[in-house]
Amino acid sequence: MIPESGIFNEDCIIGLQKLAPGVVDLAFADPPFNIGYKYDVYRDSLDDDEYLQWCSRWIKEVVRVLKDDGTFWLAIGDEYAAELKVLMQRQHRLVCRSWVIWYYTFGVNCKYKFSRSHAHLFHMVKDPKRFTFQVDQIRIPSARQLVYGDARANPTGRLPDDTWILRPQDLRGGLSADEDTWYFPRVAGTFHEREGFHGCQMPEQLLGRIIRACSREGEIVLDPFGGSGTTLAVAKKLGRRHLGFELSADYVEKINERLAKIQPGDPLVGAAEPLVSAPSTAEGRRLDERSRRIRLKKPTADPSKQQELPGL
8 A cells, every 4th residue: 555645656546546545634626727827748639538536547546545534625617617526526425515706816817808817615524523623723814804803803813705806906905815816826837836847736725725724734645646746745734644645656756855855833834814924016117117216115104204215
C-alpha cells in the first residue's frame, strides 16, 4: 500500500486504487478543466462524454478512500460545473454542503464576453450529519467590527450571502471569508508566491481556509492532482499528513523540492483575508496628465496633501 504521506508519480486512478477504503479525512481536487491547457504530459482536450466518464472514475475512487465522515472539495471551471455537481450527487451519493464561488483578480481577459474571474468550489460530504467543519478556525472580523464599531458585533467574527462586486477592496461590508463567494487574488506570473513550473497554481490561503475548516492536525489530506503542490505544502504547514498523485515526473520532482523547503508551523504565503489587507482605490495612485507625474494619495488628516513620485 502507498504510505500515508508524500507525492507519487502515478495516474490518479491507479494511485487511488492502491489505497485502502476509508483512510482519507479530506480530499481536494483541482483536475484539468478540459479546456485545451498545455500540460507537459496530459492531453486536456477530451470529448465531453470521455471527460465526464474519466471524472466519474476518479471521483468514485476518491469517495471510496474517504472516511465515512470525510470531506471532498472539487475546484472546476464553468464548462463542467453543473454536470459534475449532478454526477457527484446522483452517481456517487455525495451531499453538497456549499457551492462556493472563488472570485479572483488577474482573471482571463475576454473579448466577446465578460472577462472570467471566478472558479467553482464544491464542498461535498459523505454524511450530512457527520463531517468536520471547524467554524472557529476560519472566522474573520465582521463589517460591524471593521466598519461600524458596533458594540453588538460578535467578537469572534461572523458567518453568508451571494453578491456581485466591482472592486472587492472597496466593499468593506461584503464578501467576507465565511460567505459562499470568496475573494483571493489568482497567483499571477509576477507574484512572489508563484512556483513557476505549473501554470494553474492555487493560492496557499485559499487551501488554508479549506484545510483548517475541514480537517484536524494529524489527519490525512489527499490531492489526486498534485500540480504545483500547493495542497500538499499547505497541509504540511498546518500539521496534516499529505498524500498526492501526479502524472508528470517533472512536477513530482519540483513538488518534492517545494515540500523539502517547508516545515510544519511555517506561515502560509499571502494575506489570510485579502479584503482587510488590500488598499482602497481611494488611496491608490493617480496620474496627473499635465505633469505626467504619479501622485500617491496618503491617508493624512489633510487629504489635499499628496506625495509626488516621478512618473515612469
